[in-house]
Amino acid sequence: MANSFLFLIGMVIGSFCNVAGIRIPQKKSIVYPGSSCSSCGRKLGWYELVPVVSWLMQLGRCRGCRGKVSILYPVMELLTGMLFMVSPLLLGWSLELLLSWSLIAMLAIITVSDLLYMVIPDRILLFFGALFILQRSLVQNESAWELLFGFLLGFGLLYAIAAASGGGMGGGDVKLMGVAGIVLGWKAVLLAFMLALFLGAVFGSAGLALKYLNRKQRIPFGPFLAAGILLSYFFYNEIAGFYFSKML
Ligand SMILES: [Zn+2]
Known part of the structure; x- marks a missing residue:
């Protein structure tokens, strides 16, 4: 019911x-x-x-x-x-549901925006960033340092990659991962990014193979980040456990 x-x-x-x-x-x-x-x-x-x-x-x-x-x-x-x-x-x-539902709503909005205009507007990220800080501090009583560290890792990692790749990733993607880091924390935001790269690579090569995409086409990365963020948010333990059990 x-x-x-x-x-x-x-x-x-x-x-x-x-x-x-x-x-x-x-x-x-x-x-x-x-x-x-x-x-x-x-x-x-x-x-x-x-x-x-x-x-x-x-x-x-x-x-x-x-x-x-x-x-x-x-x-x-x-x-x-x-x-x-x-x-x-x-x-x-639990109260964690408030965060999950907010996260889902933000990702739905940025997915539509990125697919239609190849843009992830600052206004959306600022609104949800503030909401996440409020909700995280209420729900888990996490220290401001942990939230800040999640934000900095998400933002910093993508910033470095965007700078190194010279235009492969947009400023919106960088800021999105910063905001996601507030919800996920630094470990899960790292996994989210790896999953997004993996999904993007699978979609890209399948698209090329099926001639649905051509090499010059720009693909918005936001929807892949959104999928990676949700997978990591809900299944971090399962995915990280599986990954490390294969490595060791
Ligand atoms: Zn009409």
Whole structure:
């Protein structure tokens, strides 16, 4: 019962994250005006804004102009809903859930923003960075030094790599890993980055092999970082344990 309720809440929040990811990079308000079709500009009614369901009922098209509505939106709603529901199963019912849900929401917004505009706006990172510091100090009573160290390692590591690679990674990626470090701590943020590199490499080589990508194409790295962050956040012990058991 609680699980299906969380799934619905998560999908509604996912829908809001879509709006935030579309509008914040354009410096538009996320509450006003209401949503409209990106092709014809027609205002959307409430029945066109039901997460996932509306998209399916309309077969991914606008009721007015028949313009396509990206599949990204229902996918993000579904993913956010599932992650909200799965969190208490993985973490147990504790205050830590507040952090997990905030983290999921931030990653949903930056994924949409990075996929649409290749940008991870500072405003999103600043907002969630402040929220994470507040939540971390309430939930785990961690020392300010530990939070700072997680931030510095996430930020510093990517900064060094971005500087060395000369433009392979954007400033938004660097700052994102700094903010993620506040939630994850320095060990898990390191693992998150390695997982993101791995996922990016798999996607890149599969994309090249299938001719879905070409070599000159720029791929936003934010979604891979988001996946790495979530995997490391939820499964750090399992993944790190597996990795080290193979090494020793
Ligand atoms: Zn339309």
